[in-house]
Amino acid sequence: xxxxxxxxxxxxxxxxxxTLFARELGxxxxxxxxxxxxxxxxxxxxxxQEPNASLGGQRIIDLYASVxxxxxxxxxxxxxxxxxxxxxxxxxxxxxxxxxxMHPAALLGAQIGLHxxxxxxSVVLALGxxxxxxxxxxxxxxxxxxxxxxxxxxxxxxxxxxxxxxxxSTRVVQTxxxxxxxxxxxxxxxxxxxxxxxxxxRVTVVSTPLGAASEALNDALQGIRxxxxxxxxxxxxxxxxxxxxxxLFRWE
Amino acid sequence: xxxxxxxxxxxGSKIAVDDVSFEVAEGEVLxxxxxxxxxxxxxxxxxxxxRVPDAGTVRVAGLDPLVDRDALTRLLGVQLxxxxxxxxxxxxxxxRLWSALYDDPVPWGGLLERLDLVDKADTTFRDLSGGQQxxxxxxxxLIGRPRAVILDExxxxxxxxxxxxxxxxxxxxxxxxxxxxxxxxxxxxxxQLCDRIAIIDAGRVRALDTPDALIAGAAAATVxxxxxxxxxxxxxxxxxxxxxxxxxxxxxxxxxxxxxAALAVLEGLRRQNVVxxxxxxxxxxLDTAYLQLTGPSTPEESRA
Numbered sequence: 001x002x003x004x005x006x007x008x009x010x011x012x013x014x015x016x017x018x019t020l021f022a023r024e025l026g027x028x029x030x031x032x033x034x035x036x037x038x039x040x041x042x043x044x045x046x047x048x049q050e051p052n053a054s055l056g057g058q059r060i061i062d063l064y065a066s067v068x069x070x071x072x073x074x075x076x077x078x079x080x081x082x083x084x085x086x087x088x089x090x091x092x093x094x095x096x097x098x099x100x101x102m103h104p105a106a107l108l109g110a111q112i113g114l115h116x117x118x119x120x121x122s123v124v125l126a127l128g129x130x131x132x133x134x135x136x137x138x139x140x141x142x143x144x145x146x147x148x149x150x151x152x153x154x155x156x157x158x159x160x161x162x163x164x165x166x167x168x169s170t171r172v173v174q175t176x177x178x179x180x181x182x183x184x185x186x187x188x189x190x191x192x193x194x195x196x197x198x199x200x201x202r203v204t205v206v207s208t209p210l211g212a213a214s215e216a217l218n219d220a221l222q223g224i225r226x227x228x229x230x231x232x233x234x235x236x237x238x239x240x241x242x243x244x245x246x247x248l249f250r251w252e
Numbered sequence: 253x254x255x256x257x258x259x260x261x262x263x264g265s266k267i268a269v270d271d272v273s274f275e276v277a278e279g280e281v282l283x284x285x286x287x288x289x290x291x292x293x294x295x296x297x298x299x300x301x302x303r304v305p306d307a308g309t310v311r312v313a314g315l316d317p318l319v320d321r322d323a324l325t326r327l328l329g330v331q332l333x334x335x336x337x338x339x340x341x342x343x344x345x346x347x348r349l350w351s352a353l354y355d356d357p358v359p360w361g362g363l364l365e366r367l368d369l370v371d372k373a374d375t376t377f378r379d380l381s382g383g384q385q386x387x388x389x390x391x392x393x394l395i396g397r398p399r400a401v402i403l404d405e406x407x408x409x410x411x412x413x414x415x416x417x418x419x420x421x422x423x424x425x426x427x428x429x430x431x432x433x434x435x436x437x438x439x440x441x442x443x444q445l446c447d448r449i450a451i452i453d454a455g456r457v458r459a460l461d462t463p464d465a466l467i468a469g470a471a472a473a474t475v476x477x478x479x480x481x482x483x484x485x486x487x488x489x490x491x492x493x494x495x496x497x498x499x500x501x502x503x504x505x506x507x508x509x510x511x512x513a514a515l516a517v518l519e520g521l522r523r524q525n526v527v528x529x530x531x532x533x534x535x536x537x538l539d540t541a542y543l544q545l546t547g548p549s550t551p552e553e554s555r556a
Contacts (some may be wrong), residue, residue, distance in 0.1 A: 007352045008352070009352050009353045011352075012348070012349050012353070013349065013352075016338075016341065016348075016349045019345060020338055020340050020341060023340045024340075087339070088338065088493030091333060091335075091336035091337075091339075092334065092335035092336055092337075093338055094334065095302060095332065095335060096330075096344060098301070098336070099300050099301070099302065099325060099328070099330035099332070099352050100350070100353045100354075100356065100396070101322060101325045101326055101396075102353045103554050128534055180370075224396060231466060240537045252302075
């Protein structure tokens with residue numbers, strides 16, 4: 001029982017939380033598998049396989065390759081993680097850790113990191129499957145794609161962080177999360193890809209973090225540089241929401 | 253080892269701790285006893301560095317819990333009331349995690365044995381019974397070889413056998429020279445384990461002494477009871493200065509009083525020419541001392 005004695009505290013926390021995360025089969029399904037399954041099913045609609053002149057020659061299924069990536073972020077950052085953190089707060093896990101040499105922030109960091117890794121795995125799975133099953137191209141510009149992915153993930157987690165911070169209990173977190181879930185799905189383009197929206201609707205949607213994310217990811221997928229405004233929208237929301245979350249968060 | 257001086261802490265408009273001062277000597281087991289909402293938990297949370305006092309100072313081995321958090325957590329083990337773990341963490345995983353947080357952890361196999369959790373090592377926290385969760389919580393508090401331990405509601409939810417076992421752990425800690433600050437509802441627990449007891453009510457320390465001294469100082473330090481064939485003049489007994497209460501209980505006459513009341517009662521009965529039968533004289537309990545000190549209105553007048 002002693003080989004663990006040499007483990008660093010942070011490594012031990014990450015390993016423990018990873019073990020616990022692996023037991024959350026529901027979360028793993030919605031984050032890792034559901035986006036890919038949705039993409040496969042949507043691609044079965046024949047019309048969605050047709051190149052569309054008004055979309056610059058892209059097919060609807062091409063657009064959905066970015067939408068389901070954002071969907072994975074929503075599942076991880078808004079549906080899966082906030083209840084875990086709120087549960088830790090409510091049941092006193094965070095309080096208890098404050099009486100040990102480990103700062104409970106390590107636990108939050110581990111949770112965010114693990115959910116982010118799950119998002120990344122989901123992205124790889126979705127894009128790989130889309131390439132094989134529906135002939136969707138892989139990201140044309142990997143650098144821009146990585147940057148868009150990073151900013152999009154950060155903005156999604158900052159939304160989740162605010163939900164956790166403003167909610168007093170796990171139940172409230174779940175309610176607020178569900179309320180936020182639907183507009184988030186809409187702005188990411190799950191029901192209607194952002195690129196097919198027009199007029200004021202499109203202007204509104206691309207000024208939200210996940211609307212901008214869908215745009216930027218789709219641009220980078222096609223191999224073109226995302227519009228700076230999309231990157232700024234995501235970065236700006238991330239900074240603003242993170243500050244709000246940090247300010248409002250309570251350890252107990 | 254632990255020193256609290258004029259501690260004050262309010263939650264909003266409610267004053268949880270008004271003015272609490274006491275010292276816990278190195279190696280001492282000090283019990284904090286009091287009704288719900290008396291400020292016990294708030295007091296120990298200030299010691300653990302979980303709350304910022306509004307006024308007053310707290311020191312643990314000379315450390316300020318708020319400033320020297322890192323050093324404090326290495327010498328103070330804390331078992332909190334109603335503190336739970338991750339629902340799906342197993343007992344073994346929790347102990348392994350906690351072991352990794354300290355430089356020189358206790359080998360936790362032995363702790364599992366002492367706390368009778370060996371066959372639960374692979375059980376998740378949420379599947380443990382309340383008593384098992386409590387024992388795991390105690391194990392985690394001890395894993396870092398603390399020099400001082402806070403135990404809040406140590407034996408709540410434990411069955412009598414498990415209670416005896418955790419009491420033995422406290423005795424072992426004491427034998428090892430570990431300082432213990434024990435928050436409890438249970439008079440029996442306080443009387444069994446503590447070198448000294450602080451009785452706290454409404455945010456203030458009402459009494460601080462050894463269990464024996466608290467009992468001896470109470471109005472019911474001894475309880476004398478007997479039966480008698482002849483009529484007894486209860487008013488005459490009640491009028492005696494050392495007697496605090498007289499009642500007839502199921503044919504027995506029960507007289508509560510300070511130390512020495514028993515002799516006065518016998519003398520009084522002799523004067524009434526009553527021969528007491530089935531005479532019993534027993535020590536009072538901490539209960540009476542406690543009730544006297546924490547009653548809604550401190551009943552100093554009950555000796556009419």
